[in-house]
Amino acid sequence: MTQHPTTSSATRRRPANNGPKAAPRNRAALVAAAREIYAEQGMDAPLSAIARRAGVGQGVLYRHFPDRAAVAAAVLEENVREVEQAAGADAFSFTAVLGVLTWHLTESAAFIGLLHAGEATGRSGVRAYALILSQRVERALRKRLPEDHPLAAGGDLMLAIAMVSGAVSGPTRAERERRALAAWRLLGVAAEPVRPFGG
Structure with a gap:
């Protein structure tokens, strides 16, 4: 029996990579996400949570911010x-x-x-x-x-x-x-x- 992806898994895909044009938008999204995550979990919250909240991969986060x-x-x-x-x-x-x-x-x-x-x-x-x-x-x-x-x-x-x-x-x-x-x-x-x- 062939399994088809459910609607929920299809909607959870990451947004398309728009290259350098997306850099300012990604940075702003990461800062906004970090504010929210820090408010909820404190300043030791995992960086992966910030990237997820911003809707980007951790590689994008590290391109903008080399460390915590x-x-x-x-x-x-x-x-x-x-x-x-x-x-x-x-x-x-x-x-x-x-x-x-x-x-x-x-x-x-x-x-x-x-x-x-x-x-x-x-x-x-x-x-x-x-x-x-x-x-x-x-x-x-x-x-x-x-x-x-x-x-x-x-x-x-x-x-x-x-x-x-x-x-x-x-x-x-x-x-x-x-x-x-x-x-x-x-x-x-x-x-x-x-x-x-x-x-």
């Missing part, structure tokens, strides 16, 4: 760069920079994972790169941190951010923002307005 750290960089660089830009803007106070940071916390579970890089376990390449990005965030924030601020002492700044990021949960962005601002208030710190840099 490169994927993490692509996903998190924008978050970190906006915090750095806000901290470098003369018009932004420390409170405003914390508002930008808080916006990113409510938008990206992967960014939260980044800020816990010092405690992270798992693959060392991702952990090492996440630690570098986390240090960049801390340096940016300290540029605007007043010397007499309650978070100026020792490691209090990053500890407070870790505490707030731990409170960022909820099914909607509005709920996550509400919880983050409540956590800042409990710490006696203002962090507003919550918005992206330039938003």
